Amino acid sequence: MYIERVIANRNMTKYRLSMLSNVPQATLNDICSGKTKIDKCSASTVYKLSKALRIPMEKLYEECVREYAVVSEREKSYEYGLPEYLQHDLDAYKKALKEGSSLMDCLWGELYASINAAEKTDGVITSEHADYLRNKYLWR
Numbered sequence: 001m002y003i004e005r006v007i008a009n010r011n012m013t014k015y016r017l018s019m020l021s022n023v024p025q026a027t028l029n030d031i032c033s034g035k036t037k038i039d040k041c042s043a044s045t046v047y048k049l050s051k052a053l054r055i056p057m058e059k060l061y062e063e064c065v066r067e068y069a070v071v072s073e074r075e076k077s078y079e080y081g082l083p084e085y086l087q088h089d090l091d092a093y094k095k096a097l098k099e100g101s102s103l104m105d106c107l108w109g110e111l112y113a114s115i116n117a118a119e120k121t122d123g124v125i126t127s128e129h130a131d132y133l134r135n136k137y138l139w140r
Contacts, residue, residue: 001032002063006053021052031064038064079133083124089114093137112138 007017014032018025023045030036031049038046038061050057082090093111096104112134119130 001034002060002067003028003049003053004032006055010053017049017052021048023048034068037068083118083122086114086118086125090133090137108138
C-alpha cells in the first residue's frame with residue numbers, strides 16, 4: 001500500500017510512524033492492510049499521518065484512495081468471467097450463505113474442488129486468483 005511504500009523509502013517502520021504521528025499502531029496496521037480504508041479515517045488521523053510523513057493531506061488521501069480503487073477493481077474482476085462450473089458453484093455457495101442453508105459443508109466442498117480444478121487441472125485461473133477466491137469464501 002501507499003503508506004507502506006513511503007515508510008519503506010524513508011527507512012522507517014510502521015512502529016516509528018505510529019510513534020511520530022501518535023496514531024495507534026493497530027490503526028496504522030489496519031490502514032496499511034486495507035482493513036480500514038483511509039476515507040473512513042477521521043481527518044485528525046489523516047492529518048497526523050500526513051504531518052509525520054511530510055506529505056500534504058490531499059496527496060496522502062488521494063494516493064490511498066486511488067490504490068484502493070485499483071485493488072478493488074481487480075478483486076471484482078476475480079469473481080466474473082470464471083469457467084461455467086466454477087461460477088455455478090460460487091453462485092450456489094453465495095446463495096446458501098445468504099439463506100443460511102443446512103448444506104453449507106457440501107457446497108463448501110464443491111466450491112473448493114471447483115477452484116482447485118480451475119487452477120490446477122484446467123489452468124483457467126491463476127494461483128493468485130484461486131487464493132483470492134479461497135480466502136474470500138472458504139477461509140472465513
